[in-house]
Amino acid sequence: MYRYDEFDDALVRDRVQRFRGQVERRISGALTEDEFKPLRLQNGLYLQLHAYMLRVAIPYGTLNSRQMRQLAMIAERWDRGYGHFTTRQNIQFNWPKLTDTAAILDALADVGMHAIQTSGNCIRNVTADHFAGAAADEIEDPRPTAELLRQWSTDHPEFAFLPRKFKIAVTGSPNDRAVTKAHDIGLRMIRNEAEEPGYEVIVGGGLGRTPMVGKVVRAFLPKSDLLAYVEAILRVYNLEGRRDNKYKARIKILLHETGLEQFSAAVEREFDDLKAVQGGPSVAVDPQELARIEAYFSAPAFEVLDEADETFETALAADGTFRAWSKQNLAEHRQPGYAIATISLKAIGEVPGDATADQMRLIADISEQFGHDELRISHEQNIVLPHVRKRDLPAVFALLQTAGLATANLGLISDIIACPGMDYCALATARSIPIAQDIARHFADPTYAQTIGEMKIKISGCINACGHHHVAHIGILGLDRRGVENYQITLGGDHTETLAIGERAGPGFGAEEVVPAIQRLIDAYLTLRNGPKETFLMVYRRIGAEPFKKALYPDSGSTAPNPPAPSSDVISFSGTAG
Amino acid sequence: MSNIFKPKIVSANDLFDGDVVYMDGDGNWSRQIAEAAMASAPNAAEALLARADQPAKVVGPYLLDVTVDDNGIQPEHFRERFRETGSTLNAKFARLNRSSPLEESAVTQGNR
Numbered sequence: 001m002y003r004y005d006e007f008d009d010a011l012v013r014d015r016v017q018r019f020r021g022q023v024e025r026r027i028s029g030a031l032t033e034d035e036f037k038p039l040r041l042q043n044g045l046y047l048q049l050h051a052y053m054l055r056v057a058i059p060y061g062t063l064n065s066r067q068m069r070q071l072a073m074i075a076e077r078w079d080r081g082y083g084h085f086t087t088r089q090n091i092q093f094n095w096p097k098l099t100d101t102a103a104i105l106d107a108l109a110d111v112g113m114h115a116i117q118t119s120g121n122c123i124r125n126v127t128a129d130h131f132a133g134a135a136a137d138e139i140e141d142p143r144p145t146a147e148l149l150r151q152w153s154t155d156h157p158e159f160a161f162l163p164r165k166f167k168i169a170v171t172g173s174p175n176d177r178a179v180t181k182a183h184d185i186g187l188r189m190i191r192n193e194a195e196e197p198g199y200e201v202i203v204g205g206g207l208g209r210t211p212m213v214g215k216v217v218r219a220f221l222p223k224s225d226l227l228a229y230v231e232a233i234l235r236v237y238n239l240e241g242r243r244d245n246k247y248k249a250r251i252k253i254l255l256h257e258t259g260l261e262q263f264s265a266a267v268e269r270e271f272d273d274l275k276a277v278q279g280g281p282s283v284a285v286d287p288q289e290l291a292r293i294e295a296y297f298s299a300p301a302f303e304v305l306d307e308a309d310e311t312f313e314t315a316l317a318a319d320g321t322f323r324a325w326s327k328q329n330l331a332e333h334r335q336p337g338y339a340i341a342t343i344s345l346k347a348i349g350e351v352p353g354d355a356t357a358d359q360m361r362l363i364a365d366i367s368e369q370f371g372h373d374e375l376r377i378s379h380e381q382n383i384v385l386p387h388v389r390k391r392d393l394p395a396v397f398a399l400l401q402t403a404g405l406a407t408a409n410l411g412l413i414s415d416i417i418a419c420p421g422m423d424y425c426a427l428a429t430a431r432s433i434p435i436a437q438d439i440a441r442h443f444a445d446p447t448y449a450q451t452i453g454e455m456k457i458k459i460s461g462c463i464n465a466c467g468h469h470h471v472a473h474i475g476i477l478g479l480d481r482r483g484v485e486n487y488q489i490t491l492g493g494d495h496t497e498t499l500a501i502g503e504r505a506g507p508g509f510g511a512e513e514v515v516p517a518i519q520r521l522i523d524a525y526l527t528l529r530n531g532p533k534e535t536f537l538m539v540y541r542r543i544g545a546e547p548f549k550k551a552l553y554p555d556s557g558s559t560a561p562n563p564p565a566p567s568s569d570v571i572s573f574s575g576t577a578g
Numbered sequence: 579m580s581n582i583f584k585p586k587i588v589s590a591n592d593l594f595d596g597d598v599v600y601m602d603g604d605g606n607w608s609r610q611i612a613e614a615a616m617a618s619a620p621n622a623a624e625a626l627l628a629r630a631d632q633p634a635k636v637v638g639p640y641l642l643d644v645t646v647d648d649n650g651i652q653p654e655h656f657r658e659r660f661r662e663t664g665s666t667l668n669a670k671f672a673r674l675n676r677s678s679p680l681e682e683s684a685v686t687q688g689n690r
């Protein structure tokens with residue numbers, strides 16, 4: 001794992017010190033709120049409905065046990081004993097006091113963490129595949145690339161005031177777990193025909209008000225050209241991106257309005273200029289620096305083991321709950337005898353993504369004892385133990401059971417993404433968490449959930465789409481319809497390498513009508529599928545939306561008409577789930 | 579469209595802990611909506627808002643529509659009702675310094 005060097009540490013400490021002074025000046029009246037607000041946002045501090053919220057960056061979702069324990073300590077000492085893991089692989093504390101925030105940032109700096117660039121129109125925390133360095137299908141570990149981008153983008157003076165926020169995601173696997181096609185820049189690590197390593201560069205994806213699937217701007221970019229090319233994209237965006245209308249300010253709109261060909265040509269021109277004029281170390285990837293970074297991410301000292309393990313097999317045969325958890329929550333590791341274990345933060349009826357301080361500490365202990373001291377936060381709001389010996393899994397499972405962390409629902413209907421919504425977020429038009437809780441409770445029966453099989457439900461509390469509802473098999477968007485919470489359903493979205501934006505099904509539902517509506521969709525799916533291997537998404541792709549719309553709106557005779565665009569008059573501009 | 583004036587109160591977030599506060603008749607800030615000063619006419623509302631400009635104590639004061647019934651002052655919009663009761667998720671998220679119990683959420687009351 002990457003460790004901060006003196007430069008990183010000095011930078012973070014300096015920022016904390018400056019922020020401490022800024023808070024003092026806000027309190028003394030030397031700074032107005034208008035002056036203070038951009039400063040606090042630059043340090044991750046938002047003001048929500050009921051309290052401040054501090055968003056802490058977890059670079060590419062990777063952390064160690066010491067960092068996790070520190071998060072637990074912060075939750076207990078300065079918050080209300082829990083934290084919320086987000087779809088951007090970050091953690092948010094929902095109740096810090098203004099006067100405590102500098103102390104919290106200091107405590108974060110003690111373990112090489114911070115809240116820099118978790119807000120504002122800058123390059124945000126870079127995200128990556130949460131199975132990085134462990135997945136059996138991985139071509140190359142994306143974390144060194146993500147770390148290189150973190151270093152390059154941190155406090156980058158040219159890109160501190162972009163037209164809008166800017167999000168980069170990296171995957172090193174053909175199976176895209178980092179949603180690269182829904183980011184401003186998505187990088188897929190690939191090999192060309194000569195087996196040389198490089199990237200497929202995808203630009204202009206995004207969710208929110210105008211969801212768009214990213215487009216391939218460069219089919220193969222040699223690894224050494226990464227920073228120059230990304231810098232070229234950012235330069236084109238910084239100059240040409242719209243600043244007159246914040247709803248049209250993301251790079252996806254620029255690319256859409258310019259056209260792929262013209263946009264790519266502009267990037268290539270800028271790239272050539274950068275290489276010709278400043279081809280020095282300022283933008284070229286320094287091989288020595290890259291090697292230094294890569295060394296931090298070298299694989300742990302894995303034991304040479306057989307793929308099958310007797311302790312594991314015996315436990316599987318003896319214990320049905322362990323069997324169910326293993327079937328659902330384990331993924332294939334590249335090293336024989338090891339597995340990737342995902343800890344579900346979606347216990348039935350709990351808040352998706354929340355973990356208490358006790359749970360965080362237990363997870364830290366487990367990772368230290370059984371998991372090479374590594375943890376990952378997934379964009380689906382779960383926690384991953386990337387390297388666990390199969391032999392140790394029964395012991396890990398037993399520990400998780402003691403803390404309500406052994407729910408065997410990964411990828412099933414109750415493994416729901418939900419943004420904070422109107423229980424926290426000042427931009428929300430409706431609540432999202434209670435909807436997720438009700439759906440999870442309704443489908444709590446594990447046998448029934450298994451029968452339904454893979455199902456991605458994602459819920460956002462406003463059009464900003466922090467809950468990724470556009471790319472859900474069943475997406476739910478909470479809106480305010482004339483002073484009442486109303487939920488719009490989308491169908492057929494997909495967050496993987498075959499990314500697709502879900503189609504709006506029809507008129508929205510009242511809060512209490514959502515669970516019955518989901519039940520009707522599930523009933524229709526179970527009737528329509530050609531056997532249990534055909535997932536909801538496969539059926540949707542085979543037969544289209546119509547049969548599902550009929551199920552959703554049984555009283556409408558034929559298909560429900562497409563409703564007019566939402567008339568919600570609550571206009572929001574900056575998500576707070578991530 | 580009716581032009582009937584809806585009664586208004588001023589709310590904001592406390593500068594120090596961000597909690598929801600309401601301005602009372604003395605220009606002080608209370609965590610209890612029952613103590614909020616209410617304006618029944620446009621000029622009174624404007625005067626309330628002008629008085630609420632107290633950056634040393636609060637952030638973002640604004641006017642919100644309320645009704646008054648037997649239970650006292652009630653915010654009109656559900657967003658303001660959630661601000662008043664606190665996060666609807668669990669008693670542990672209820673607003674501090676409040677004595678009244680949390681309403682159970684409409685959603686969680688249904689469908690179970």
Ligand code: SF4
Nearest residue numbers: 419425461462466575
């Ligand atoms: S801004 Fe994001 S977190 Fe807030 S309600 Fe909207 S989608 Fe949810």
